[in-house]
Amino acid sequence: MKSIKELLEETSIPQPKPSGGSPPPEPERYRCSFCQDRGIIFDGEVARPCTCMNQKKLENRFRHARIARSLIQCRFEGFDIGYYDPPEHRENAQRALAAAQAFVASCLSNQYGLGLLFTGSVGSGKTFLAAAIANALTEKERQVLFLIVPDLLDELRGTYDRRGEATELDLLDTARSIPILILDDLGAHNYTEWARNRLYTIINYRLNEQLPTVITTNLSLQEMEEYLGERTTSRLVQMSRVFRLTCEQDIRLRKYQEREGKRM
Numbered sequence: 220m221k222s223i224k225e226l227l228e229e230t231s232i233p234q235p236k237p238s239g240g241s242p243p244p245e246p247e248r249y250r251c252s253f254c255q256d257r258g259i260i261f262d263g264e265v266a267r268p269c270t271c272m273n274q275k276k277l278e279n280r281f282r283h284a285r286i287a288r289s290l291i292q293c294r295f296e297g298f299d300i301g302y303y304d305p306p307e308h309r310e311n312a313q314r315a316l317a318a319a320q321a322f323v324a325s326c327l328s329n330q331y332g333l334g335l336l337f338t339g340s341v342g343s344g345k346t347f348l349a350a351a352i353a354n355a356l357t358e359k360e361r362q363v364l365f366l367i368v369p370d371l372l373d374e375l376r377g378t379y380d381r382r383g384e385a386t387e388l389d390l391l392d393t394a395r396s397i398p399i400l401i402l403d404d405l406g407a408h409n410y411t412e413w414a415r416n417r418l419y420t421i422i423n424y425r426l427n428e429q430l431p432t433v434i435t436t437n438l439s440l441q442e443m444e445e446y447l448g449e450r451t452t453s454r455l456v457q458m459s460r461v462f463r464l465t466c467e468q469d470i471r472l473r474k475y476q477e478r479e480g481k482r483m
């Protein structure tokens with residue numbers, strides 16, 4: 220079976236139209252050779268769904284969850300503790316990883332509960348853990364929404380400029396009520412008063428309804444109060460278990476150096 224990443228990468232490339240007199244057109248290529256992309260297979264008179272339909276459903280779930288292509292491969296098994304040294308960093312990372320795995324287990328058994336707040340510097344693995352949570356739960360058919368905060372702010376600004384644009388207001392409604400919400404990179408962005416209020420209503424609703432939320436941020440709690448206001452920050456703390464990821468050097472940079480043979 221193909222990985223989700225492979226499946227997502229297989230976009231249909233339009234074939235050039237044959238002009239008169241040129242070689243005969245290539246036979247049409249199907250993503251699924253069993254059912255020729257019809258989704259059903261005929262056993263004589265009997266039709267049954269092709270197994271590729273399950274893959275399609277899975278892809279759609281990832282798309283609905285808005286999990287970026289680059290994050291779809293993030294799995295707990297791929298979280299490399301080796302990047303965290305000395306030992307105090309490693310202990311922090313192990314605690315955060317264990318908390319992320321426990322969070323997934325708790326979401327699978329109970330719809331309501333505390334969320335997670337991962338703090339730490341840029342490149343300390345916060346987004347990786349948040350994505351691994353989102354992927355694990357999406358695969359288990361839980362409803363997840365992964366929002367990157369700066370993108371969300373752009374969309375909110377768009378809504379503000381063109382009040383009443385249905386799709387973006389829908390996004391806010393979904394963020395409020397989706398069983399599991401991930402807010403990635405709640406950082407030092409330009410929060411307008413309006414956006415700040417929208418974030419507050421999302422957070423407040425989720426706290427009241429005990430809907431679990433996972434947040435990553437490189438802000439300290441003090442800075443968070445500065446950017447988001449005291450009432451939102453205090454609610455975030457109320458509804459989350461807080462874990463700090465620390466490392467000596469940006470892990471993305473280290474991965475880059477390894478990939479490029481330290482040519483910087």
Ligand SMILES: [Zn+2]
Nearest residue numbers: 251254269271
């Ligand atoms: Zn098929």
